[in-house]
Amino acid sequence: MSGAPVATHRGSAQPAPGNMESSAQAETIFEARGVNLRFGGVQALTDVSFGIRKGELFSIIGPNGAGKTSMVNCISGRYKPTDGKVYFKGRDVTGMTPNHRASLGIGRTFQNLALFGHMTVLDNIMVGRHHLLKNNFLTGSLYWLTGARKEELAHRREVEEIIDFLEIQHVRKATAGTLSYGLRKRVELARAIALKPDLILLDEPMAGMNLEEKEDMARYIVDLNEEFGMTVVMIEHDMGVVMDISHRVMVLEFGKKIAEGKPEEVLANPRVRRAYLGEDDEEEAAPAANSVRKEVA
């Protein structure tokens, strides 16, 4: 499966990733410094440091259980690092609650579906507007008298644009819990976009999808990045997609960062080939110095 690149409107040969590189001094939107995460005896992350540049499409890859989701959870605030710090827009957010981080501009989707199952698709996406809406239990209850109606309708209009973008108009009134897997993934993406995040975290957005659905999803993600200007962090197992659309890739193995760099560099890294792609070539003795940052003792 890793051999089948997904067609997107931007071929892998185009220079977009290069653009990112040329502005190497581009603003860092997120930074992890020496992040450690322990669950009892399990060391999920060990001393992981990296930076994500504003406007880039950054992928995290690695074998199952490598700590990818744990890393994303440390970014979104679901987990607090046992040790180390995370910075968002230059601000230390290590101890900040997830809801606070959302209002600062971090949105995400989940590896396992996490929609509000009994709500309509429309309401699910409207929940994403939470931190942008101003009406509350009082003004909302008085609806017509307080401008809540006007505000809700204005946001509803923007939500409809997201619905159009992701082509889910036909299910907007359906109960989220009744939708097919692929559609639910899409609704989750819509809900995350509705937050208008500056940094959007996508945990395996294409898992369990067929080729056609994957192509659509890859196109949405590239559009998000290029047209909406969102910085994207994506965890994905489909190497074809990762290599095709990412600007930079970080590889985790057993909770440690083993490589980081442009897709082709990472792919050429013998350590990555051995760890992730399951190749057994014995020439790993020659490390690709430019992308291997941390050697394991």
Added chain:
Amino acid sequence: MANVSIIPSGDFKTSYGTDTTIFPTRTSRNFAILGVVLLLACPAFMDRYWLSLLIQIGYLGIAALGLNILVGFTGQISIGHSAFFGFGAFASAWLNNRWGVPVALAIPLAGVLTTGVGLIFGVPAARLKGLYLAIATLAAQYILQDFFGRADWFTGGSAGTIAEPLTVFGFAFDTDERYFYVVLVAMVVMYILGTNLMRTRDGRALVAVRDHYLSAEIMGINLTKYRTMSFGISAFYAGIGGALYAHYLQFVSVENFTILFSIQFLGMIIIGGLGSIMGTLMGTAFMVLLPELMQALSKMVSGTAIDVALNLRENIAFLREMSVGIVIILFLVFEPDGLAHRWKQIKAYWKLYPFSH
């Protein structure tokens, strides 16, 4: 097909405004208006006994809506709702008796005071889940009940307290015929407020907390704040309902607000449908009318062999309470979505009749 639309074809929405109205179709809206108009006419032809049942449905329905917001929409649990209902009743009487606040003002103020009490209990409760939360709300029930018994200054102690009738510009709403309109207006207003709440930001946040609290938090929702708020809102509706009850009976006694009463509130929303606004009203009506039905049944069988065998006449009070319990269990087993869901299916059936299959 799972998502059969029950909206008649041809009923197209042309703007987001018309798409977000309270009633899904013009027909359902007209029916609701017709219902209110019919209710307005009730005092003209209905006897006092039936009017009193409707009044009960009104103020209990308001309080039950509060419980449904907490339990049905937010996914919390409370087995202390009647204590907040009682607090509202005493608060309104007290505001009027002690401070001379006009009843028309004391009723909403009692709602606000009860909200405060709800928040006091909501702050610890919002940090608890499941069984622990249930026990905490049970504690609220007993603490408040104990308070009612001791706080003579507030409740009149074991003697209870008088509640003056509602008077507006010298016109006293002191008969069932008159008070009926007060409760009707209050009920319509409170149900509209509740509907509005649930279709705006904070209402959606409550449902999000219920459906998936982890993603609600990722969406920017402060879980503790909304769980606490839900207790406050729930207490507000309970307080308003209780205050209306006080000025209807014109007397509040301390021993009414028991755990059994709290469980009856839970029965109303389970039977009506958790998370359904109109279902709340249906469930309340059901619970108020059920004992009447039992009464009628026992009258029907009185004197027959069944009556003699079961000694119904002596056990009638017991049977009433048992029937409530049995009906709750039957609903939980056979109709967990409540009357509201059944009603929707009936509507769908008739909309498509005779092509319903």
